[in-house]
Amino acid sequence: MKRNRKAITIQDVAKAAGVSVSTVSRVLNNKDDVAFDTYKKVKQVIDELRYSSSLAARGMRSHHTNVIGLIMPDVASSFCHVIMRGVNRAISKLDKDLLIYTSGGGQKENIALHEQSYVALLNGGITDGIIVVTPTATNFVTHAPVVIVDPNNESPDYPSICATNREGALAAMNYLTGLGHRRIGYITGRMELVSANQRLQGYKDGLTAAGIPIDEELIGIGDYSVERAYQCARKLLSLPDRPTAIFAANDMSALGVYQAAKEAGLIIPRDLSVVGFDNLNDSALMVPALTTVDQFVEEIGTIAIEMINKLINDEKLKCKQHIVQTQLVVRDSCSPVQHN
Amino acid sequence: MKRNRKAITIQDVAKAAGVSVSTVSRVLNNKDDVAFDTYKKVKQVIDELRYSSSLAARGMRSHHTNVIGLIMPDVASSFCHVIMRGVNRAISKLDKDLLIYTSGGGQKENIALHEQSYVALLNGGITDGIIVVTPTATNFVTHAPVVIVDPNNESPDYPSICATNREGALAAMNYLTGLGHRRIGYITGRMELVSANQRLQGYKDGLTAAGIPIDEELIGIGDYSVERAYQCARKLLSLPDRPTAIFAANDMSALGVYQAAKEAGLIIPRDLSVVGFDNLNDSALMVPALTTVDQFVEEIGTIAIEMINKLINDEKLKCKQHIVQTQLVVRDSCSPVQHN
DNA sequence: CTGTTAGCGCGTTCAA
DNA sequence: TTGAACGCGCTAACAG
Numbered sequence: 001m002k003r004n005r006k007a008i009t010i011q012d013v014a015k016a017a018g019v020s021v022s023t024v025s026r027v028l029n030n031k032d033d034v035a036f037d038t039y040k041k042v043k044q045v046i047d048e049l050r051y052s053s054s055l056a057a058r059g060m061r062s063h064h065t066n067v068i069g070l071i072m073p074d075v076a077s078s079f080c081h082v083i084m085r086g087v088n089r090a091i092s093k094l095d096k097d098l099l100i101y102t103s104g105g106g107q108k109e110n111i112a113l114h115e116q117s118y119v120a121l122l123n124g125g126i127t128d129g130i131i132v133v134t135p136t137a138t139n140f141v142t143h144a145p146v147v148i149v150d151p152n153n154e155s156p157d158y159p160s161i162c163a164t165n166r167e168g169a170l171a172a173m174n175y176l177t178g179l180g181h182r183r184i185g186y187i188t189g190r191m192e193l194v195s196a197n198q199r200l201q202g203y204k205d206g207l208t209a210a211g212i213p214i215d216e217e218l219i220g221i222g223d224y225s226v227e228r229a230y231q232c233a234r235k236l237l238s239l240p241d242r243p244t245a246i247f248a249a250n251d252m253s254a255l256g257v258y259q260a261a262k263e264a265g266l267i268i269p270r271d272l273s274v275v276g277f278d279n280l281n282d283s284a285l286m287v288p289a290l291t292t293v294d295q296f297v298e299e300i301g302t303i304a305i306e307m308i309n310k311l312i313n314d315e316k317l318k319c320k321q322h323i324v325q326t327q328l329v330v331r332d333s334c335s336p337v338q339h340n
Numbered sequence: 341m342k343r344n345r346k347a348i349t350i351q352d353v354a355k356a357a358g359v360s361v362s363t364v365s366r367v368l369n370n371k372d373d374v375a376f377d378t379y380k381k382v383k384q385v386i387d388e389l390r391y392s393s394s395l396a397a398r399g400m401r402s403h404h405t406n407v408i409g410l411i412m413p414d415v416a417s418s419f420c421h422v423i424m425r426g427v428n429r430a431i432s433k434l435d436k437d438l439l440i441y442t443s444g445g446g447q448k449e450n451i452a453l454h455e456q457s458y459v460a461l462l463n464g465g466i467t468d469g470i471i472v473v474t475p476t477a478t479n480f481v482t483h484a485p486v487v488i489v490d491p492n493n494e495s496p497d498y499p500s501i502c503a504t505n506r507e508g509a510l511a512a513m514n515y516l517t518g519l520g521h522r523r524i525g526y527i528t529g530r531m532e533l534v535s536a537n538q539r540l541q542g543y544k545d546g547l548t549a550a551g552i553p554i555d556e557e558l559i560g561i562g563d564y565s566v567e568r569a570y571q572c573a574r575k576l577l578s579l580p581d582r583p584t585a586i587f588a589a590n591d592m593s594a595l596g597v598y599q600a601a602k603e604a605g606l607i608i609p610r611d612l613s614v615v616g617f618d619n620l621n622d623s624a625l626m627v628p629a630l631t632t633v634d635q636f637v638e639e640i641g642t643i644a645i646e647m648i649n650k651l652i653n654d655e656k657l658k659c660k661q662h663i664v665q666t667q668l669v670v671r672d673s674c675s676p677v678q679h680n
Numbered sequence: 681c682t683g684t685t686a687g688c689g690c691g692t693t694c695a696a
Numbered sequence: 697t698t699g700a701a702c703g704c705g706c707t708a709a710c711a712g
Contacts, residue, residue, distance in 0.1 A: 007463065007483040009689055020699045025691055035697060050481040052457070054464035056396040057689035060704050067461075081421065088442055097461065100440040102428055117392070121407075121437065123347070124394030125705080126466055141390040143347040255625060285566075285595060287627040349705055360683045365707055375681060397705035400688050465689080 008051050017045040028053055059125040068308055069122035069130040070100045071115055077224070077252060078280040079297060083133055083149065086301020094309060099127060103136075112137035119146065129308040134193055145311035147304050150195045159307055161300050161322045165198035165277075166205065168293040168326030169247070172275045173206020175291075175328060176245050180337040181273060182212050185236040185243035187222040187229050187253045196224075199249050199277060218243055222253050229256025237264045237272075244337045245273035251283045254290055254333075273334035288332035295326045348391050357385040368393055399465040408648055409462035409470040410440045411455055417564070417592060418620040419637060423473055423489065426641020434649060439467060443476075452477035459486065469648040474533055485651035487644050490535045499647055501640050501662045505538035505617075506545065508633040508666030509587070512615045513546020515631075515668060516585050520677035521613060522552050525576040525583035527562040527569050527593045536564075539589050539617060558583055562593050569596025577604045577612075584677045585613035591623045594630055594673075613674035629671035636664055 010028075014021040019038060026034050027042040034042075045051075059065040070087055072080045084100065091098050099122065103114040115137040119130050129145040138154040140146055148160040176184055186203045189196030200219075207214055217239065220232025229248055233256055236243055248254040254276030258268065266272045268288055276283055279294035303322055310317055350368075354361040359378060366374050367382040374382075385391075399405040410427055412420045424440065431438050439462065443454040455477040459470050469485040478494040480486055488500040516524055526543045529536030540559075547554055557579065560572025569588055573596055576583055588594040594616030598608065606612045608628055616623055619634035643662055650657055 007465075007689090010691095011689075021690080022692080022699060023697090026698085029691080033697065038697080052460035052464065052481070054400070054689055055461050056400045056465035057704090058464075058691075060394065060396045060400065060706090061689080061691045063704080084442065097458075098441065100442065101438065102424065102440065118437075120392035121395050124392065124398075125347075125396035141392065259625070282622075285599070347705095350707095351705075361705085362684080362707075363682060366682085369707080373681060378681080394705055397688090398707075400690090401705080401707045403688080 007054070008049050010051070010053060013042065013045050013049055013051050016049060017042045055126060063125070064128050064312075065126055066095070067097045067099055067127050068305065068312075069119070069127040070098060071118050071122075071130060071132045071135075072100065072102050073111070073134050073136065074102060078282050079224075079250065079252075079278060080133065082280055082297040083301040083304075086298035087131065087305055088301075089298070090302040090305035094305065096128075096309075116140055129312045131304045131308055134190070134195075136192065145308060147308045147311065149300060149304050150193055152192055153194055153197065154192070157320060159311065159317055159320045159322075161303055161307070161324065162194055162198075163295040163300070163324045164326045165195045165295070166202040168277065168295060168328070169199040169202025170206050170209075171326070171328040172247055172277070172291075172293050173203055174209070175330070176247065176273060176275060176334065177206065177210035177212070179245075179273065179334060181243075181245040182210075182337070183215075183218065183241060183243040183245070184212075185218045185220065185233075185246040187220045187232045187236075187246065187248045187257070189222060189224045189249035189253070191221065196249060203247055222249060222256075224250045224252055226252050226256045226259070229253030230259050231256075233257040233260035234263070237261065237266065243272075245275070245334065247275045247277075249277055251276040251278040251280050251290060251292055254283070254292065255286065258286065269333050269335040270338070273337075275334060279329050283329075284331070286333075291331045291333045292329055293326050294329050296324055300324055347394070348389050350391075350393060353382070353385050353389055353391050356389060357382045395466060403465070404468050404652075405466055406435070407437045407439055407467050408645065408652075409459070409467040410438060411458050411462075411470060411472045411475075412440065412442050413451070413474050413476065414442060418622055419564075419590065419592075419618060420473065422620055422637040423641040423644075426638035427471065427645055428641075429638070430642040430645035434645065436468075436649075456480055469652045471644045471648055474530070474535075476532070485648060487648045487651065489640055489644050490533055492532055493534055493537065494532070497660060499651065499657055499660045499662075501643055501647070501664065502534055502538075503635040503640065503664045504666045505535045505635070506542040508617065508635060508668070509539040509542025510546050510549070511666070511668040512587055512617070512631075512633050513543055514549070515670070516587065516613060516615060516674065517546065517550035517552070519585075519613065519674060521583075521585040522550075522677070523555075523558065523581060523583040523585070524552075525558045525560065525573075525586040527560045527572045527576075527586065527588045527597070529562060529564045529589035529593070531561065536589060543587055562589060562596075564590050564592055566592050566596045566599070569593030570599050571596075573597040573600035574603070577601065577606065583612075585615070585674065587615045587617075589617055591616040591618040591620050591630060591632055594623070594632065595626065598626065609673050609675040610678070613677075615674060619669050623669075624671070626673075628673050631671045631673045632669055633666050634669050635666045640664055 014024045101118045119140045123142045133149040148158045151160040222228045276292035279292045283290040283292045354364045441458045459480045463482045473489040488498045491500040562568045616630045616632035619632045623630040623632045
């Protein structure tokens with residue numbers, strides 16, 4: 001491999017083709033006022049030199065780059081993967097490119113700063129718009145549009161996408177109470193996010209609807225991670241009057257419950273019913289297959305792209321807050337409550 | 341939210357602070373030849389205006405950006421996640437930033453083109469160096485350094501990182517043959533990659549070492565995906581003289597085997613032993629916990645960053661091809677062969 | 681210590 | 697239809 005220390009510029013192409021830089025520029029941008037012969041020749045030289053114009057310079061000059069930025073809280077979670085997949089698929093139909101940044105891996109404190117500095121970074125002429133997923137930061141400095149997936153409670157009203165979290169959680173709870181469960185534990189998500197609050201609300205509403213009083217002891221504060229959920233589940237399962245079912249705020253947390261249950265010698269669903277939220281790929285593969293609330297994460301990614309794209313094109317959004325319907329998916333992780 | 345259509349530039353800061361742009365630039369880059377008072381004032385104005393310098397312009401001018409690019413084949417696989425995690429962690433200690441691009445989601449044919457266009461894009465002044473993971477493309481045009489994780493067979497000798505795949509696979513095979521297995525199925529990885537070939541070789545060497553002839557019928561061609569592996573496993577398990585053990589080229593493929601086994605009514609490990617490769621988080625959570633070969637993926641990500649960083653600093657690499665040791669991790673998915 | 685000047689690579693006028 | 701000149705936002709060289 002030859003590592004050409006110097007990049008080839010539009011100038012090199014112009015020289016090699018015997019034309020001026022502006023002509024090359026015209027060819028690059030498919031302007032139609034170029035003689036076909038010139039066009040052909042320049043094209044050929046471009047290929048030969050394997051020239052590719054500099055995103056930096058292009059963006060700086062023309063103030064748009066056809067690149068969309070995506071800022072994710074982490075890379076460990078399936079949720080993020082699926083978002084990425086949706087985003088990626090939608091964008092490939094748009095003839096735009098995608099640049100991703102991850103703010104994870106740092107301290108909680110720094111994440112917000114990272115997020116903010118990254119929207120600034122991406123905005124420095126290399127990105128036309130940015131999608132931020134489950135932000136820790138509440139505010140961003142940007143001159144390009146921003147769309148938020150699952151916004152922070154404190155966020156000003158950026159355009160955003162959210163699922164019907166409360167309704168989904170409620171459906172799950174109705175299912176559980178319908179099976180006869182009355183001691184139902186709950187493990188929350190990252191409570192600074194709108195989604196986590198809505199799901200918790202759905203849990204509470206579900207109890208109320210079934211005439212079951214809310215027992216704060218049955219609510220563990222999680223953060224959408226396996227580890228945290230595992231800790232919460234351990235605590236719940238060691239309660240004197242332990243719950244017969246646990247509703248976890250996302251599938252990862254349900255996985256934590258599985259672990260804790262296994263450790264406690266409890267068989268799911270015989271001894272403990274479990275419901276998750278998200279319906280990512282993993283949930284169908286878990287043993288037993290996890291009953292969960294589908295929030296069509298991939299679709300969320302797709303919609304995010306559509307929204308940001310409209311914003312970039314200065315089109316109006318039909319609604320600033322886009323709502324995605326959730327849906328309960330029943331699998332094998334729940335059973336009627338055992339009386340013995 | 342106010343969306344300032346016009347970004348604030350270094351000029352605005354200079355004007356507001358009553359100094360020249362170069363002074364602002366000095367402050368930004370922490371040059372030490374600035375009077376403390378001036379420094380303080382400029383800093384303050386920067387904060388007030390919430391100014392953040394443009395990566396594009398900066399990169400174009402100074403020819404380095406402190407940003408490293410990462411190009412990944414997909415986002416669906418845990419492998420990629422873990423790589424990202426390792427990369428992310430290593431980079432946070434370096435005071436550099438990371439930009440990720442995913443070439444996945446497209447047709448096989450296009451992936452290579454995507455990869456190539458992306459190294460060109462990232463190289464256009466916005467990235468100091470690039471890491472490419474399991475490339476489909478074999479060649480890249482770039483003036484900045486490139487490091488490859490798990491290179492393509494056809495790749496020219498870019499600096500790269502690879503695990504001791506053959507040795508790891510051999511260890512797994514020795515373990516299986518040690519348990520008495522003689523009909524051992526194998527599901528390959530993406531055969532255009534060095535890793536996949538080496539693992540297959542380890543499988544074959546393992547058989548040979550145990551005096552077992554190689555039966556091509558027992559080798560299914562996978563691609564590191566769950567789906568493909570599932571298909572292969574189905575075929576293997578429906579063989580008249582079906583294998584008593586299946587070695588899958590990665591953990592995802594092992595998951596596919598689990599599915600096929602379940603469908604066929606086979607209990608792991610009683611009726612079928614399974615070994616994977618990678619040891620990603622998932623493998624410990626599978627039921628039964630998967631015996632697999634750890635290839636320290638997170639460490640690979642870390643090393644990739646170290647390598648690209650040296651290259652960026654024009655330091656010499658100790659070795660162009662970095663080798664990471666693999667190690668067999670025994671869990672619950674294998675048992676001695678049953679004679680009945 | 682600070683300001684002035686000259687580009688980085690590119691797209692976009694405006695003339696020719 | 698093409699080319700020359702200008703400026704995007706920034707840093708580095710050189711003056712002062």
